[in-house]
Amino acid sequence: MDFTFSEEHEMLRDMTRKFVEKEVKPLARRIDDEHAIPPELIDKMREQGFFGIPFPEELGGVGAGETGYCVVLEEFGRGSASLVVLLAAHTSIGAMALYLDGSEELKKKYLPAVCSGEKIAAFALTEQGAGSDAAALATTAVPDGDDYILNGSKLYISNGDIADVFSVFAVTDKALGARGGITAFLVTSDMPGFSRGPKEKKMGIRGAGTCELFFKDVRVPKANVIGQVGMGFVTAMKTLDCGRLSLGAACVGAAKELIDLSINHASQRIQFGEPLIKKQAIQWMLAEMAAETFAAESMVYRAAWMYDTGQKISRESAIVKLVASEMLDRVVDKAVQIHGGIGYMADYPVEMFYRDSRINRIFEGTNEVQRMVIAADLAKKGRY
Amino acid sequence: MTDEMSAAELLAAYGVAVEEESGDEPRGVLVVLEGGPEGVNPLCWSALGAGRDVADAFGTRVEALILGAGEEVGYQAIWRGADAVVLPPAATSFDAQRWAEIVAQAAGERRPEAILMAGTDASREVAPRAAQRLDTGLVMGVQEVRPEPEERVVIGIVPMYGGGLLGEYGFPVRRPQFFCLAEKAGREPSEDGSREGETIWLNA
Amino acid sequence: MRIAVCVKPVPDLASAYVSKSRSELVEQGKRVPNPADENALQMALDLRNGGEVVAFMVGGEEAQEALRPILAMGADRAYLVTDPLAQEGDALADAKVLAAAIRRAGDFDLVLCGARSVVHGMGQVGPRLAEALGLPQAARVTAASVTGGQVQVERAGSLGPATIALPALLTVEPGANTPQLPNAIAVMKAARKPLESPSLEELGVSSDESGLAGAGARLRLTQVP
Numbered sequence: 041m042d043f044t045f046s047e048e049h050e051m052l053r054d055m056t057r058k059f060v061e062k063e064v065k066p067l068a069r070r071i072d073d074e075h076a077i078p079p080e081l082i083d084k085m086r087e088q089g090f091f092g093i094p095f096p097e098e099l100g101g102v103g104a105g106e107t108g109y110c111v112v113l114e115e116f117g118r119g120s121a122s123l124v125v126l127l128a129a130h131t132s133i134g135a136m137a138l139y140l141d142g143s144e145e146l147k148k149k150y151l152p153a154v155c156s157g158e159k160i161a162a163f164a165l166t167e168q169g170a171g172s173d174a175a176a177l178a179t180t181a182v183p184d185g186d187d188y189i190l191n192g193s194k195l196y197i198s199n200g201d202i203a204d205v206f207s208v209f210a211v212t213d214k215a216l217g218a219r220g221g222i223t224a225f226l227v228t229s230d231m232p233g234f235s236r237g238p239k240e241k242k243m244g245i246r247g248a249g250t251c252e253l254f255f256k257d258v259r260v261p262k263a264n265v266i267g268q269v270g271m272g273f274v275t276a277m278k279t280l281d282c283g284r285l286s287l288g289a290a291c292v293g294a295a296k297e298l299i300d301l302s303i304n305h306a307s308q309r310i311q312f313g314e315p316l317i318k319k320q321a322i323q324w325m326l327a328e329m330a331a332e333t334f335a336a337e338s339m340v341y342r343a344a345w346m347y348d349t350g351q352k353i354s355r356e357s358a359i360v361k362l363v364a365s366e367m368l369d370r371v372v373d374k375a376v377q378i379h380g381g382i383g384y385m386a387d388y389p390v391e392m393f394y395r396d397s398r399i400n401r402i403f404e405g406t407n408e409v410q411r412m413v414i415a416a417d418l419a420k421k422g423r424y
Numbered sequence: 425m426t427d428e429m430s431a432a433e434l435l436a437a438y439g440v441a442v443e444e445e446s447g448d449e450p451r452g453v454l455v456v457l458e459g460g461p462e463g464v465n466p467l468c469w470s471a472l473g474a475g476r477d478v479a480d481a482f483g484t485r486v487e488a489l490i491l492g493a494g495e496e497v498g499y500q501a502i503w504r505g506a507d508a509v510v511l512p513p514a515a516t517s518f519d520a521q522r523w524a525e526i527v528a529q530a531a532g533e534r535r536p537e538a539i540l541m542a543g544t545d546a547s548r549e550v551a552p553r554a555a556q557r558l559d560t561g562l563v564m565g566v567q568e569v570r571p572e573p574e575e576r577v578v579i580g581i582v583p584m585y586g587g588g589l590l591g592e593y594g595f596p597v598r599r600p601q602f603f604c605l606a607e608k609a610g611r612e613p614s615e616d617g618s619r620e621g622e623t624i625w626l627n628a
Numbered sequence: 629m630r631i632a633v634c635v636k637p638v639p640d641l642a643s644a645y646v647s648k649s650r651s652e653l654v655e656q657g658k659r660v661p662n663p664a665d666e667n668a669l670q671m672a673l674d675l676r677n678g679g680e681v682v683a684f685m686v687g688g689e690e691a692q693e694a695l696r697p698i699l700a701m702g703a704d705r706a707y708l709v710t711d712p713l714a715q716e717g718d719a720l721a722d723a724k725v726l727a728a729a730i731r732r733a734g735d736f737d738l739v740l741c742g743a744r745s746v747v748h749g750m751g752q753v754g755p756r757l758a759e760a761l762g763l764p765q766a767a768r769v770t771a772a773s774v775t776g777g778q779v780q781v782e783r784a785g786s787l788g789p790a791t792i793a794l795p796a797l798l799t800v801e802p803g804a805n806t807p808q809l810p811n812a813i814a815v816m817k818a819a820r821k822p823l824e825s826p827s828l829e830e831l832g833v834s835s836d837e838s839g840l841a842g843a844g845a846r847l848r849l850t851q852v853p
Binding site: 518520521544545546549550551552553556557559560561562563564565579580582583584585586587588589590591592593594595596602 | 639750755787850853
């Protein structure tokens with residue numbers, strides 16, 4: 041078994057780390073305070089090619105695969121969870137649905153601009169009545185000549201405020217439900233009848249725009265169907281399987297950053313005549329943080345390797361998402377505790393990490409849904 | 425065997441044949457001084473002081489090569505410890521290529537065992553070119569010059585990695601042993617107005 | 629313009645540390661391009677005006693990891709002399725090997741190197757290389773522009789600006805510019821750029837002129853100050 045990263049992936053990591061140090065970390069607090077990512081930073085990210093990391097070069101991507109993408113997202117996770125969401129909602133779910141199931145013509149038409157970041161992508165599945173119960177969609181798509189007419193709304197859509205390209209899931213046959221009744225569509229923001237709600241105010245990942253989307257008699261050409269009519273739910277699940285992996289990578293990055301911050305603080309903070317890091321209570325917290333992070337990191341890159349070598353990873357990606365998100369909540373909690381009072385202060389990044397972490401157990405499929413997926417796979421296979 | 429045996433005597437005691445000194449070995453220390461319209465660049469004097477210390481340790485002479493100024497400034501070098509002043513046929517203003525040629529020519533004609541230059545911008549450009557012409561090594565940024573008379577070698581102490589470590593550099597085989605000091609290294613020599621020395625002209 | 633850039637692989641000082649007990653530098657992690665050499669490469673990229681930028685390095689197989697970032701930044705191709713007999717040389721030996729590699733790669737308008745390395749900051753190789761190639765030089769360059777067959781430079785230190793006829797060698801002061809971060813596509817493409825590894829024999833350099841055998845000055849020992 042060769043656990044080394046390729047030279048390209050090492051260089052990608054190095055470049056991303058330098059970019060995050062120089063361009064992201066200095067702005068992270070401002071992004072949180074202003075609930076927005078400065079457009080100049082998004083432009084710089086475009087120049088660096090961050091918007092097309094896993095996609096093949098022929099379609100305008102960087103060709104770094106799922107592993108390269110996890111590396112990049114891990115490094116961003118060290119800097120700003122809001123930027124992670126911008127990238128992840130764009131790449132691993134928004135664009136990914138198109139990449140996985142779109143026709144060649146549809147991919148050629150939209151992916152290059154998406155990979156360059158010229159057009160930001162988003163994934164529009166969740167609705168008021170359809171969260172974990174993703175199949176309970178109410179948005180309808182009714183055929184009309186060469187088009188479908190979409191009506192309905194979507195809720196809590198990441199990148200909803202700035203995206204130009206949306207993978208939208210709508211009901212084409214209510215009777216069939218998830219099994220043959222849901223279709224995926226590529227909708228662009230310039231289609232008449234499309235509108236967005238105001239940005240939500242959130243506990244964390246405040247820089248990432250989250251909002252409602254409204255579809256009022258939006259005419260979408262039949263050519264914009266992603267995959268097969270009626271097979272939209274499968275597309276959605278396939279896409280989410282993929283997205284979960286990189287979310288795990290971002291959690292690992294955040295955990296590593298928190299450990300480094302905690303070691304630094306504990307080495308310098310003197311109480312009772314010596315640095316905190318000499319105290320066993322603190323040592324055990326750091327040890328546990330490192331142990332969990334190593335475990336999650338190992339899992340992320342093993343699953344990424346499985347994906348890049350063409351293996352199915354439904355169960356594994358659900359495990360990664362489940363374990364990494366819960367790991368991060370424990371790590372960030374310990375990080376706040378090690379920092380003590382200063383860990384609560386807005387002057388310092390730890391409290392932002394604390395608020396930013398919580399969403400990981402909820403979005404991209406709640407951890408309860410992940411457990412459902414894992415259990416269903418176990419039951420199906422009859423064994424581990 | 426006593427502590428006073430030299431390396432050569434030790435080797436002889438063990439029956440190792442030792443080459444008799446033919447009298448043809450490079451001898452003497454050449455110190456390169458930069459000059460200009462104002463005379464010798466005072467930043468170079470500490471190299472002369474260091475050169476004098478090496479020569480005294482080896483029991484040999486110091487010759488000072490003057491670049492960029494004429495014989496009228498030669499006495500300054502003699503007063504500060506040089507036994508002789510070496511001059512090219514004509515003084516030329518600073519050009520790294522040209523000055524390196526002169527240093528190499530001087531080393532070819534005078535055959536010093538060691539060459540010292542000062543820690544100035546000009547010397548730092550000239551020394552490596554000259555060393556490449558002479559097909560010898562060069563130790564630059566030398567904080568301390570340490571002559572070891574027994575082996576007749578000079579060790580240069582150089583800060584490494586921004587000062588985190590000190591490196592000792594030496595010349596196992598090639599000659600001359602060529603050093604370029606760090607700024608403020610070496611020894612400021614005092615003036616002795618009674619000193620006299622010769623003037624040696626390089627071939628045209 | 630055809631520009632040659634010489635790059636030295638050095639320890640990554642961000643992760644290396646001095647061991648007091650062993651009186652030496654302990655490296656942790658990969659070798660990296662000497663920072664001033666990255667400034668030299670950036671200057672080459674700024675001056676290239678089409679043309680070609682070729683990187684040259686003497687180092688073992690592991691030196692490749694210090695060369696890939698240079699290709700990612702924008703060098704078109706590279707020569708890496710990995711011949712074991714060329715390793716562990718001093719500046720005298722390395723200048724001969726680099727000069728031979730540069731001559732092998734054709735004619736260049738400019739040869740750029742960093743003014744000094746983070747190892748001991750002597751700054752020898754540049755001028756030695758200029759001598760070996762018979763080129764005029766300017767050291768510690770902070771800015772350069774090319775017009776006609778000349779390069780105008782500004783320099784750090786006391787020597788002031790200068791104008792030199794091409795072809796010439798410049799050593800570039802660390803911090804003279806900001807080396808651009810390669811984007812993700814450039815990173816992935818770096819692995820596919822041509823990398824030649826000529827042997828000493830192919831370079832026409834004898835083994836007693838290069839590497840440890842060809843060194844003039846040698847490091848005897850290191851100690852903690």
